[in-house]
Amino acid sequence: MQHLISKAHESFIKFIYASVMVEDNRARRILEDIARFEYRHMVWLMTDARREGHSFNMDFDEREIKKLEVNTEGELLSVLIEDLENNIKTYSDEKETPTIARLINDDKHFLYLVRGLELDDREITAFNQSRELPGVELKDDAKAALVFFLMEETFKEYELITIYSYLKVHSDKVVASCAFTDLAYDSIYHLKRFAELASKMGVLTMPKPIPHDKYQNIGVVEFLKENIEEEMDAEKQCLILAEKIGNEELSDFLLFISRQEVYHGELLQRALDAVKGE
Numbered sequence: 001m002q003h004l005i006s007k008a009h010e011s012f013i014k015f016i017y018a019s020v021m022v023e024d025n026r027a028r029r030i031l032e033d034i035a036r037f038e039y040r041h042m043v044w045l046m047t048d049a050r051r052e053g054h055s056f057n058m059d060f061d062e063r064e065i066k067k068l069e070v071n072t073e074g075e076l077l078s079v080l081i082e083d084l085e086n087n088i089k090t091y092s093d094e095k096e097t098p099t100i101a102r103l104i105n106d107d108k109h110f111l112y113l114v115r116g117l118e119l120d121d122r123e124i125t126a127f128n129q130s131r132e133l134p135g136v137e138l139k140d141d142a143k144a145a146l147v148f149f150l151m152e153e154t155f156k157e158y159e160l161i162t163i164y165s166y167l168k169v170h171s172d173k174v175v176a177s178c179a180f181t182d183l184a185y186d187s188i189y190h191l192k193r194f195a196e197l198a199s200k201m202g203v204l205t206m207p208k209p210i211p212h213d214k215y216q217n218i219g220v221v222e223f224l225k226e227n228i229e230e231e232m233d234a235e236k237q238c239l240i241l242a243e244k245i246g247n248e249e250l251s252d253f254l255l256f257i258s259r260q261e262v263y264h265g266e267l268l269q270r271a272l273d274a275v276k277g278e
Contacts, residue, residue, distance in 0.1 A: 131143060157190045221275055
């Protein structure tokens with residue numbers, strides 16, 4: 001099961017990052033939709049693995065993710081087509097189960113959609129280190145603060161997706177499992193929005209596998225307590241940057257994110273109460 005989970009995990013990362021690297025809005029929407037399903041594929045496989053008594057981790061092959069670092073949208077399209085073709089072959093070699101059948105069906109449809117995209121030799125600028133946000137004038141200190149925030153937060157949100165997804169699958173408490181699901185979905189949204197800004201500024205960075213001790217055999221109660229405090233700190237960081245940035249649209253976005261961080265504290269508290277049996 002581990003290799004299947006890793007495959008779905010890699011596809012999720014590839015498609016969510018690819019969706020912020022292309023210019024065409026239709027292509028962005030399709031790639032983002034596929035990313036959401038690839039995330040669900042990963043969680044379904046994890047759930048099956050746990051049900052069948054298989055241990056697993058959240059590792060992925062970094063060489064696969066490095067394939068995204070291409071020069072043109074046409075090259076990126078080839079990477080995504082290859083990914084789905086490999087998924088279908090890998091799943092087809094497995095014993096058929098309801099989950100495997102669903103994954104094959106989904107990825108065949110996604111392959112049809114991706115092959116139909118008209119991406120050409122438009123240059124990908126997500127990695128060019130321009131540190132400029134098109135159409136937005138920022139002072140040097142605000143620009144530096146924004147770049148630092150984006151690079152730090154994209155990594156942090158990916159880490160949280162990993163942890164919350166693993167905890168969700170291993171939680172037997174319905175309230176806690178629902179809270180972890182909501183937290184993971186919010187982190188996926190945040191990752192997408194932060195990565196989108198990072199891509200526009202040419203500072204997009206790819207995620208790395210999270211150390212196992214961050215999510216396996218952890219003290220869940222202590223983790224939840226610590227993360228309630230971290231969410232409150234994240235709210236403050238967003239407020240500070242929103243005040244410093246000097247741009248109305250970016251400030252409003254950061255205030256929006258800061259208010260979501262407050263509710264994350266509430267979701268974490270619900271999970272904590274459920275885990276403690278309160």
